[in-house]
Amino acid sequence: MAAFDAHSLPAHIEGRIYRRPTQAVILAGGRGTRMRPITDDRPKPMVPILGRPFLEYQIEQLRDQGFERVLILLGYLPDVVQNHFGDGRDWGVHIAYSVTDPDQLTSSRVATARHMIDPCFLLLYCDNYWPMQMSRLWARFRQAGKPALITVYSNSDRYSRGSALLDRDGHVRVFDRSRTTPGLQQVEISYAILTDLALALLPEQDTLLEEAIYTPLAQQGRLTAYCSDHRYYSVGSLNRLPATEAFMRREPTVILDRDGVLNRKPPTAQYVRNWDEWAWCPGALEALRLLHDRGYRTILASNQPGIGRGVMTAAGLEAVHDRMKREVAQAGGRIDAIYYCPHDWDDGCDCRKPKPGLLYQAQRDFHLDLTRTLFVGDDERDAAAAAAAGCAFRRVTDSCSLLDLTRQLLGTRAYA
Incomplete structure (x- = not known):
């Protein structure tokens, strides 16, 4: 049939x-x-x-x-x-x-x-x-x-x-x-x-x-x-x-979620408030290096509701991201931009995933064709945001890391 x-x-x-x-x-x-x-x-x-x-x-x-x-x-x-x-x-x-x-x-x-x-x-x-x-x-x-x-x-x-x-x-x-x-x-x-x-x-x-x-x-x-x-x-x-x-020009670009993709994801309703609470996922730095070596732009799109809930500050988040970018650069990679939603879960904003607002912000700033851009995340909200924006989506799991997905991507260039 x-x-x-x-x-x-x-x-x-x-x-x-x-x-x-x-x-x-x-x-x-x-x-x-x-x-x-x-x-x-x-x-x-x-x-x-x-x-x-x-x-x-x-x-x-x-x-x-x-x-x-x-x-x-x-x-x-x-x-x-x-x-x-x-x-x-x-x-x-x-x-x-x-x-x-x-x-x-x-x-x-x-x-x-x-x-x-x-x-x-x-x-x-x-x-x-x-x-x-x-x-x-x-x-x-x-x-x-x-x-x-x-x-x-x-x-x-x-x-x-x-x-x-x-x-x-x-x-x-x-x-x-x-x-x-x-x-x-x-x-x-x-x-x-x-x-x-x-x-x-x-x-x-x-x-x-x-x-x-x-x-x-x-x-x-x-x-x-x-x-x-x-x-x-x-x-x-x-x-x-x-x-x-x-x-x-269609410059090759990947958009990544942060928690659960680059760093170990904190438990529900907990957040990375400072660098002492940051732990890299195995292979994440190597994946970022490989992407940079192959000419890919790497952009982050992350929900950070801890700011809206008063658990952390925007300044604290920026400090974490500054340290993160330094370690990425030392490993030979590069983070080209970071977009995050600071709002609480129920604020009704347009940027909190599963809504695609962060992806569209990146689209406008970098003149992306989202239908040719891969988004990598680790949960259903990331998948829904990618679908809404027309992005291809791949999911990090316990058995498939960002490094695994990056090697697949660079082997086929299917999303370039």
């Missing part, structure tokens, strides 16, 4: 049945004026990031997420894209094109190519990259039962200007591309699952796709969202390029 695969289940939307899409449509026709002078001789999707066109990263992502066909909607300097990608065989997908006037707006580009578009498809813009996990988007789309889903960045760090408001169930209450509605919070980041029901709203006049479809769907209660705390990266403006390049 074949294994059950929930990710392949169809979605039932307003009396219609839709299968998980295998076609992606990329809007890539604009002039990219904010990227001049780079876009004087190439369209925006061909802006180089670490020597490769940005669009290559998107197409490789689509391929790796199970998409078989890509339709690129071009306008400005279309030959540059077509000559580079051809029919897509070198990237393991089939690529088709629709070319319209460079000054045509996005709703008209989609309307022109509508006969080439599947009843259910993934839409994205050519200038944003977010580490999509399509299985999660599809699960949300199926659960919501709406004819369209947009992906939004939670924007708790005010990274950009909000364009959407969600209700308590995660559906889009307001979508305002002009950003004039008071209180807008979330940022639409262009990864959307759309159906022919949504495209039925396309107008005859030339306008922006978001205003033509997302705004009325939100007003009708027919637009849902997948909300992510993982920052997105862009070639939409020149000032975003350094962060995008840092993200695309």
Whole structure:
């Protein structure tokens, strides 16, 4: 009997049945004026990031997420894209094109190519990259039962200007591309699952796709969202390029819990308050040395509720960490950053594991792709935080130490 695969289940939307899409449509026709002078001789999707066109990263992502066909909607300097990608065989997908006037707006580009578009498809813009996990988007789309889903960045760090408001169930209450509605919070980041029901709203006049479809769907209660705390990266403006390049370098990184992974875990409700109470786990220093020797960044993410409970002080914790880092350095390793939650068990913060807040703090500071980052912990809270953030997770046990896991990792580089 074949294994059950929930990710392949169809979605039932307003009396219609839709299968998980295998076609992606990329809007890539604009002039990219904010990227001049780079876009004087190439369209925006061909802006180089670490020597490769940005669009290559998107197409490789689509391929790796199970998409078989890509339709690129071009306008400005279309030959540059077509000559580079051809029919897509070198990237393991089939690529088709629709070319319209460079000054045509996005709703008209989609309307022109509508006969080439599947009843259910993934839409994205050519200038944003977010580490999509399509299985999660599809699960949300199926659960919501709406004819369209947009992906939004939670924007708790005010990274950009909000364009959407969600209700308590995660559906889009307001979508305002002009950003004039008071209180807008979330940022639409262009990864959307759309159906022919949504495209039925396309107008005859030339306008922006978001205003033509997302705004009325939100007003009708027919637009849902997948909300992510993982920052997105862009070639939409020149000032975003350094962060995008840092993200695309994909520097190998591991995130570690502390107690039970590096040092022997104190009993429940007890804490390492000073260095005299610290005891290294066997092999931990050697593991840190091996990671450093192989070019891995090592980041700690640890719950330290003893501070919130008044059992220890932040200064005492910093002193422990200073000594810890010195001994790591003496052993040939390196700790690149330490993130900890100081709150009590019941404070309701966003950083205490099993919530993933500490992992997202590290993501933003180091421009990590958490879907390519391994988190090593020792209990269920660590596993839950990793799952929420999309990280791979490995668990330290009595029979499998950090050193054992490190040797496995460096032998396969499966999570690099």
